[in-house]
Amino acid sequence: MSGDQRREQILAAAVEVLAEGGYAGTTTDQVARAAGVSQPYVVRLFGSKQRLFLEAYRHATERVLAAMSAVEPGPGAVERTGRAYVELMADRDLLRVLMHGFTAGDPEVTALARHTLGEVFRLFRARVEPDDPDGDETARRFVADGMLINVLLSSDGFAHAGEDPAFDALLRCFAPEVVAAGTAATAGTGTAATAGPGTAAGATA
Secondary structure, three states: OOHHHHHHHHHHHHHHHHHHHOOOOOOHHHHHHHHOOOHHHHHHHHOOHHHHHHHHHHHHHHHHHHHHHOOOOOOOHHHHHHHHHHHHHOOHHHHHHHHHHOOOOOHHHHHHHHHHHHHHHHHHHOOOOOOOOOHHHHHHHHHHHHHHHHHHHHOOHHHHOOOOHHHHHHHOOEOHHHHHHHHHHHHOOOOOOOOOOOOEOOOOO
């Protein structure tokens, strides 16, 4: 295995371990065991847990931005971008690492989290019809709905529909296909969404 392949292996293991324990609850030894390497090797490669988390977080955000960038602008781009986003968020490890980035308490990590949020807005805005007078609002709603979907997925919210009237009222803000996709993702069935963030009940982004 080449050095680059070993690095990718460790980063993939770090995403898995960090998703479970978060920044504070993860050690380089846990990551090393998950990757099948020694702890000194991990430290030698990344320098510290902080650098490892930063690289793992960057590794996760690059997947999201690459998936959105791969959608060609044009008719239907908004819907395709939304589907690409929701399908990625079905990866629970990826989702949880992204959410941990906002609560890590590390200035470099949270700066990267903010940058990624801005890039998601920029990429989505570029795929909204250029003559759409509500383009900024459409992109803002995509980011806002996307973050809410992230929270619902990471807390298994879709799996608990019907337990609390107030929470059910929140879920009804989304189109039925979004709720169905979120429920499938929570259950691990991997059903792709037919609509993405920004699609509320009775409205399309």
